[in-house]
Amino acid sequence: xxxxxGNVYKEKYLRKFVEEAAAIGEGKPILIDRFLEDATELDVxxxxxxxxxxxxxxxxxxxxxxxHSGDSASVIPPMTLPRKSVQNECRRKxxxxxxxxxxxxxxxxxxxxxxx
Numbered sequence: 001x002x003x004x005x006g007n008v009y010k011e012k013y014l015r016k017f018v019e020e021a022a023a024i025g026e027g028k029p030i031l032i033d034r035f036l037e038d039a040t041e042l043d044v045x046x047x048x049x050x051x052x053x054x055x056x057x058x059x060x061x062x063x064x065x066x067x068h069s070g071d072s073a074s075v076i077p078p079m080t081l082p083r084k085s086v087q088n089e090c091r092r093k094x095x096x097x098x099x100x101x102x103x104x105x106x107x108x109x110x111x112x113x114x115x116x
Contacts, residue, residue, distance in 0.1 A: 044090050048098040
């Protein structure tokens, strides 16, 4: 849950924010991330079994990068980037990611010969 999140641009505000987050979070971890300025943020929804990867949607955030995905507005297809080149690059990267990391799972054979 991102109830206590925000963007800070100066160290003094970061220190204050971390102090407040630590008090609210009571021992819970604090995530600190850095976002690219003037970046375009895309979300890619896809599914893969290790052999086949299907991209359901490529969404472009309307707000600047760094706005929480659940709080942002997005458009499908991306509006500010060339459609074919964006889709092809997303497909290439997602396919490479899944082919390198996801192995198809096959059911294990039962040695007992009995049902479950």
